[in-house]
Amino acid sequence: MSVLLADDHRLLLEGLSNLLEAHNIEVAGMANDGLEAIKLARSLHPDVILMDIRMPRCDGLCATRVIKAEMPEIKIVILTTSTEDQDLFEAIKSGACGYLLKSMDAEELVEALDQVQQGIPPFSPGLAARLLSEFARLAPLPSAAPPPAVPPGPPGGLTARQREVLALVAEGLSYKEVGARLGLAPRTIKYHMSEIMQKLHVEHRAQVLAYAGRLGLDK
DSSP states (O other): OEEEEEOSOHHHHHHHHHHHHHTTOEEEEEESSHHHHHHHHHHHOOSEEEEOSOOSSSOHHHHHHHHHHHOTTSEEEEEESOOOHHHHHHHHHHTOSEEEETTSOHHHHHHHHHHHHTTOOOBOTTHHHHHHHHHHSOOOOOTTSOOOOOOSSSGGGOOHHHHHHHHHHHTTOOHHHHHHHHTOOHHHHHHHHHHHHHHHHHHHHHHHHHHHHHHTTTO
16 A cells, blocks of 8 residues: 655654554655645555645645545545544545544554555544434525435435444444444444445535536536
8 A cells, every 4th residue: 555645744744654664554755735745646646645634725625625536546534633523524525535633543543544445434433423413414505595305215325234333433443343242243344334434425425416406506
């Protein structure tokens, strides 16, 4: 796996680079802001980008949208100090596949990158529950715009089992612990989490496109 690091704190970049290389993870490059991250993503084409949010010239959320639009196969994980719901929701809406806090320890970060490589969305404890709440409800639209049609089914399009898995993961349980609680193999839990994130992305995107269509923004 090759990883591009994007953060405006040089000391943090160097520390992350040393940490990843010590665990035999290739550091493809380091960017100091969003514009540089976009440029390096185009030239280096890394497997994963660890992206900070607060950066000069172009923040991490904007850079994520640009990179995912041009190179959707690159996986972007937000690594930030922000615990704000708005940042979390916007990151996932922008195409990030995970959201990690800088308060995590080194082993947790390496494990999170391993999850990314396996197609499992990594989140710091408690953040997955917030996502479930956000995607489960429909954001109110301006009164001038009629609400878009919503596909039938449970909130967020998640099955009862998937909601159960996500709730336990959000409590901070490992996939092994969740599997033991539910009588399922850890590999099955990983599969459920991958399906959950895919559904949440699709569900939200459908709502956004429907809303844009109502306002004539898709022309």
